[in-house]
Amino acid sequence: MKEKWEELAEVKRELAARDWFMATSGNLSLKVSDEPLTFLVTASGKDKRKETAEDFLLVDADGQPAEATHLKPSAETLLHVEIYNKTNAGCVLHVHTVDNNIVSELYGDEGEVVFSNQEIIKAFGLWEEDAQFRIPIIPNFAHIPTLAKAFADHVHGDAGAVLIRNHGITVWGKDVLEAKKFLEACEFLCQYHVKLLLIKR
Numbered sequence: 001m002k003e004k005w006e007e008l009a010e011v012k013r014e015l016a017a018r019d020w021f022m023a024t025s026g027n028l029s030l031k032v033s034d035e036p037l038t039f040l041v042t043a044s045g046k047d048k049r050k051e052t053a054e055d056f057l058l059v060d061a062d063g064q065p066a067e068a069t070h071l072k073p074s075a076e077t078l079l080h081v082e083i084y085n086k087t088n089a090g091c092v093l094h095v096h097t098v099d100n101n102i103v104s105e106l107y108g109d110e111g112e113v114v115f116s117n118q119e120i121i122k123a124f125g126l127w128e129e130d131a132q133f134r135i136p137i138i139p140n141f142a143h144i145p146t147l148a149k150a151f152a153d154h155v156h157g158d159a160g161a162v163l164i165r166n167h168g169i170t171v172w173g174k175d176v177l178e179a180k181k182f183l184e185a186c187e188f189l190c191q192y193h194v195k196l197l198l199i200k201r
C-alpha cells in the first residue's frame with residue numbers, strides 16, 4: 001500500500017510540474033487490489049500541486065471509503081469506478097487543460113475527435129501509416145451518476161481516453177506508465193491541433 005501511495009504521488013508530482021491541476025481540478029487513482037476491488041484516489045477539492053499525507057484515500061468498488069477517514073473521495077470517483085469495474089486498467093488520470101477543453105468544444109457536436117498523420121499516435125499502439133486515433137467526447141453532465149453512465153458507454157479496453165466537453169480528459173491504462181503515456185500523447189495532440197488552427201487563421 002505504501003508502494004502504491006508513492007507511485008501515485010510520483011505521477012501526481014509529474015503532472016503538477018506540467019501545471020495540469022489548475023484551480024484544484026484533476027483527479028488520479030491507482031488500483032491496489034482486485035478481489036475485493038480497492039483503489040487509491042485523490043481526496044476531493046485539494047490543490048493537487050501540494051503534497052500532503054491526506055492526498056489519497058482508499059475506496060471500494062462503489063467508490064466509498066474502504067477505511068475510516070474524514071477525507072472525501074474525488075467528486076468524479078464514479079468514473080474511476082466504471083473503468084476498474086469494466087476493464088483490467090490499473091491507473092486512471094483526469095486533467096483539465098485549456099487545450100483539451102478547446103478541442104472538446106470544437107468537436108463536441110460531432111461526439112468525437114479523430115487524429116491521424118501524427119507520429120505520436122503510435123503511443124496508442126497504432127503503427128499503420130493511415131491509422132486514426134479517436135477520442136469520444138461526452139457532454140459535461142453536472143449529475144455525476146449521469147456523467148458516469150455516459151462515460152461508461154466509451155469504456156471498452158484496458159486503455160483508453162474520453163473527453164468531457166469543456167471539462168477535461170480522463171485517460172486510463174494498465175499501469176501508471178501506460179496511463180501517463182496516453183495522457184501525454186492526448187495532450188500533445190490537443191496542443192498541436194489548437195496551435196495549428198491559430199497559425200492557419
Ligand SMILES: CSC[C@@H](O)[C@@H](O)C(=O)COP(=O)(O)O
Binds near residue numbers: 044
Ligand atoms: C474546480 S475543479 C472541478 C471539479 O468539479 C472536478 O471536475 C475535478 O476535476 C476535481 O474534483 P475533485 O473532487 O477534487 O476530484
Ligand SMILES: [Zn+2]
Binds near residue numbers: 026167
Ligand atoms: Zn474534472
